Each structure stands twice: as structure tokens, then as C-alpha cells.
Amino acid sequence: MTKTKLFRARLLAAAAMAGTSALGAASAAHAADLPKFEVYGFAMLDYIQDFKKVDPDWAATLRPSKIPTTDGAFGSDGQSVFSARQSRFGVVATQDIAGKPLEVKFDFDLYGVGDNAGQTTFRLQNFYGKWGPILAGQTNTIFMDGDIFPNTLDYWGPAGMVYIRNPQIRYTYKSGPSEFAIGVETPGNDIDPGHIREIDPSLGSGLQGHTTLPDLTSHYRYDGDWGHVQLAGILRQVAFDTAGTPDNRPKGHKTGWGFNLTSNIKVGPKDTLHLGVVYGEGIASYMNDGGTDLGPTLNGGPVVTPPIVGPPPPLNLVPDVLPLTGLTIYYDHYWNDQWSSSIGYSQTHVDNTNFQAGDAFKTGEYASVNLLWTPEKHILVGGEFLWGRREDKNGANGDDTRIQLSFKYSFNSSDFK
Numbered sequence: 001m002t003k004t005k006l007f008r009a010r011l012l013a014a015a016a017m018a019g020t021s022a023l024g025a026a027s028a029a030h031a032a033d034l035p036k037f038e039v040y041g042f043a044m045l046d047y048i049q050d051f052k053k054v055d056p057d058w059a060a061t062l063r064p065s066k067i068p069t070t071d072g073a074f075g076s077d078g079q080s081v082f083s084a085r086q087s088r089f090g091v092v093a094t095q096d097i098a099g100k101p102l103e104v105k106f107d108f109d110l111y112g113v114g115d116n117a118g119q120t121t122f123r124l125q126n127f128y129g130k131w132g133p134i135l136a137g138q139t140n141t142i143f144m145d146g147d148i149f150p151n152t153l154d155y156w157g158p159a160g161m162v163y164i165r166n167p168q169i170r171y172t173y174k175s176g177p178s179e180f181a182i183g184v185e186t187p188g189n190d191i192d193p194g195h196i197r198e199i200d201p202s203l204g205s206g207l208q209g210h211t212t213l214p215d216l217t218s219h220y221r222y223d224g225d226w227g228h229v230q231l232a233g234i235l236r237q238v239a240f241d242t243a244g245t246p247d248n249r250p251k252g253h254k255t256g257w258g259f260n261l262t263s264n265i266k267v268g269p270k271d272t273l274h275l276g277v278v279y280g281e282g283i284a285s286y287m288n289d290g291g292t293d294l295g296p297t298l299n300g301g302p303v304v305t306p307p308i309v310g311p312p313p314p315l316n317l318v319p320d321v322l323p324l325t326g327l328t329i330y331y332d333h334y335w336n337d338q339w340s341s342s343i344g345y346s347q348t349h350v351d352n353t354n355f356q357a358g359d360a361f362k363t364g365e366y367a368s369v370n371l372l373w374t375p376e377k378h379i380l381v382g383g384e385f386l387w388g389r390r391e392d393k394n395g396a397n398g399d400d401t402r403i404q405l406s407f408k409y410s411f412n413s414s415d416f417k
Contacts, residue, residue, distance in 0.1 A: 037091070041089035042409060046083045048081040048083070048403070049080055052402075053400070054400055069391070088108065088109040091107070092105045107125050133174075135172070136170075141166045144260065147262075158330065158346030160287075162276075162286050167186045168217075170183030179219075182218040212253070220232075240252060274331070290350065292360075293321060294320065294321060297355055322352070330346075331344060350363070362392055364388070365387075366387075369384070381407055383405050
């Protein structure tokens with residue numbers, strides 16, 4: 001891990017963003033320091049002044065996919081938000097077992113998602129055990145590179161990067177500056193029924209993702225004095241079926257795949273350039289924001305757009321994997337030992353199918369710039385300007401601008417020894 005990770009608002013430490021943590025590496029090199037048990041975390045408050053308005057459940061962060069493309073969809077512009085949801089608490093324990101370091105890690109923050117979206121509630125981040133090269137549990141997917149996450153204050157961060165923590169089993173092999181990891185991870189398919197809902201509401205409401213095989217992920221990473229480069233890949237079965245129909249038809253599966261090329265390049269003694277480009281089909285579940293894995297395609301014949309007058313025509317509809325491209329470019333600059341800034345841009349772009357609805361997500365853009373003050377390693381105060389934009393398949397678009405002020409106080413039990 002580079003020194004540039006010291007001020008990252010999202011991280012507790014470099015170990016929080018890597019399946020093979022710095023603590024695990026240190027314990028392998030210094031077995032005499034084992035066993036260890038540490039408690040860590042931080043209290044963080046965000047004040048956000050939003051000049052427009054996003055989905056209220058996601059007001060405490062900026063996700064382009066949650067920006068409305070219809071004026072007034074969530075009410076009048078302007079909103080003031082206070083949030084402590086980024087706050088985190090965790091423990092990590094290491095000991096030597098049969099000549100290999102065993103690390104167990106558990107941590108959580110308070111940012112509710114899914115059914116808990118918009119709430120300040122428990123959200124599991126990492127919970128895994130790692131013995132030597134074998135890891136089992138939940139942590140960063142092998143398909144992602146957490147080190148390209150810049151020093152943003154915003155919780156969700158760049159839209160166009162791979163970012164998800166998955167339950168998984170992985171094996172990691174290291175030799176000098178090279179690292180190879182391979183594993184299987186829990187699948188998750190997200191399907192957009194599109195216009196199917198308007199032609200046959202019962203069919204559209206029953207169409208769902210169906211997971212039958214784990215996702216296969218791997219990466220190769222090379223670390224040098226100049227930074228690092230990583231190439232990751234994923235191969236997955238993106239399946240679907242229909243609840244409440246005879247034999248759950250229509251049903252079937254497609255092959256999802258993707259490649260994620262990332263790099264950190266050191267500039268001077270501390271500055272870092274973060275770069276990432278990801279492309280694939282049926283990989284939206286792994287992206288930080290935007291898109292679905294499957295969308296309906298009309299094979300043959302003219303494209304039929306509801307409303308339809310009279311009996312619906314016979315249609316050859318097949319859910320298909322959606323091509324997706326993600327880009328991230330950020331620069332972390334250190335003015336001196338206490339002051340730093342991060343500036344950059346990120347984008348997610350989806351190639352929509354011909355039978356997705358007009359309001360289907362097509363492109364999400366995200367940009368930010370900030371100024372951070374770290375008078376001491378346990379204290380971070382900063383301000384950030386953020387801009388986001390969403391465009392739908394039909395060309396409708398909306399944007400959002402906001403200012404965020406954050407206060408963060410970190411702790412570690414090792415500080416009290």
C-alpha cells in the first residue's frame with residue numbers, strides 16, 4: 001500500500017481495502033509479533049448541501065443512477081443533509097497457525113442499503129478468515145482494485161470503477177513483485193424487464209435473475225517502485241427465469257464476462273494518479289454504480305414500442321447481457337504534510353438493448369474536487385465539491401451539484417498501549 005492511502009476518507013487503513021491486508025503481510029514477515037488483537041474504527045460526520053435533489057434514500061451520497069431525469073420527480077431543488085453513516089467499527093486478530101499467519105477480520109459501517117436504504121443502520125463490510133494463501137468470507141471482490149479509490153469524502157465514490165464486497169473463496173500466490181489470485185464468488189443477477197411489463201404485466205413482474213453457478217474471478221498484479229498495474233477478469237453465468245408461470249418459462253442463461261485494467265502511478269514523493277478502465281457484458285452487479293446485467297432484446301421484426309393498440313403481436317423476446325464500459329481517472333495531490341486534494345472524473349456507460357424502456361439507465365458521470373486537512377493522523381477535516389449527471393436511453397438527462405463538509409476522528413487500540 002502507498003502512503004497516499006493515509007488520508008483516504010473511506011479507509012480505516014490500507015488493510016480495509018485489500019483481500020490480502022497489510023497487517024497480514026506484516027505478520028507473515030514478523031511472526032514474532034503474533035498474536036495480535038486490534039480494535040479500530042472512526043466516527044465521521046458529513047454535512048451535505050445539495051443544490052438540486054436526488055432519490056431521498058440516497059441523499060447522503062452522490063450516485064448518478066439516483067439522479068432524476070424528470071424535473072421535480074423528488075420535489076423542489078435544494079436539500080440539507082447531515083449523516084454519520086460513514087462511521088465504522090472493526091476488529092482484526094492474527095496469530096500463527098502451523099507456521100502460517102491466520103488473520104480474522106470483521107468490520108461494519110452504518111450506511112443502509114437495499115431494504116434499509118436511507119437509514120443509519122448496520123452494514124457488513126468485511127468478515128473473513130485468511131490462513132496463508134487461502135481466504136474465505138466476505139471482502140473486496142478479486143475483480144476490483146481498491147487501491148485506485150481516490151481520496152474522496154463522498155461515501156460512494158467514482159461511478160465507473162468496479163467496487164463490491166462479495167462472499168468468496170480465493171487463493172493468492174505471491175512471488176516477488178507479482179501476485180496472482182483466483183476464486184469463486186457469490187453471483188447476483190439484476191434484470192430489467194423493459195417494455196415486457198407493458199405488454200404483459202404478469203410476465204414482466206415475474207421475470208427475475210436466477211443464480212445457479214458461482215462467479216469465477218481472477219487477477220494478476222505487479223508492484224514496482226513506480227506504482228502498480230493490475231489486470232482482472234471475470235466469467236459468470238447470468239441466468240433468468242419467470243416466477244409464477246408453467247415451468248418458470250421463459251428462462252435461460254447468458255455468459256457474462258469482463259476485464260478490468262487498473263493502475264496507480266506515483267508522481268513525485270507522494271502524489272498518485274489513479275487509472276481504471278473496465279469493459280464487459282453482464283457485469284453491472286460488480287460496478288460501483290449504474291446499469292443492469294440483463295435487458296430484453298427483440299429478435300427479428302420491427303421494434304415494438306408501447307402503447308400497443310389491439311392484441312399484442314407475437315414477439316421473440318430474449319433477455320440479453322448488457323455491454324458496459326467504465327472509466328476512472330483521479331489525481332491525489334499533497335500540498336504539504338497536512339494539506340491534500342483529490343480531483344478527477346469517472347463514467348459508466350451501458351449499451352442498452354432495443355426493448356428496454358426509454359427511462360433505462362444509459363450513462364452516469366461523476367466528478368469531484370476537494371481540499372483535505374489532516375493536522376494529525378487521527379483527525380481529518382475537509383470540503384468537497386461534487387457533480388453528477390445521468391442520461392437515459394431516450395436521451396432524457398438530469399444533473400446534480402453539491403458541497404460536502406466532513407469531520408473524521410479515527411482510533412486504534414494500538415494507540416493506547
